[in-house]
Amino acid sequence: MRSTLTYGPMGGPGGPIKKSTMKGEGKMIKENGIGEKVIMTGLDLSTVEGKMQALKAMSSPTVPNEELRVNTFKMVNVFIHTILLTDEKTGEQQECRRTVLFDDQGRTTAFVSDGIITGIENIVTLFGPPPWDPAIPVRTKQSKTRRGYNVLNLEIVAEEYGK
DSSP: OOOOEEEOTTOBTTBSOOGGGSSSOEEOOSOOSSSOOEEEEOSOTTSHHHHHHHHHHHSOOSSOGGGGGTSOEEEEEEEEEEEEEEOTTTOOEEEEEEEEEEETTSOEEEEOOHHHHHHHHHHHHHHOSSSOSSOEEEEEEEEEOTTSOEEEEEEEOGGGTTO
């Protein structure tokens, strides 16, 4: 059974994730109980199991995100929430979006990257909201923008889909 896609006011780089791009109904979550905003997840946060998975997502990931540059990660779910990062030079805090991916073995990996969020939005648009069955095999790829900035992108490994 598919859980309801949950999304919040920050959505993606272009603003909120719109219902018109989603298959299924969404609902807003303003706070998750510890002051962090949940932006999007396929976890069922109405159950204890879903809450435990969300808590796991907010703690340390089990797979370093660098591994996705060379190894395929079979993504089945996602949890995007806001965090505060402190600029080491200025001391200013900035609200950022942290994306946690879940694989088919229950492992997690995390990113603070708009490129990854854009990849998730594209996957949701084409494959529907999480959880995904079969798992979607993904890797990351670093590329440069026209202005010379490094961007991390999420790519589907097509030849491994459905295996």
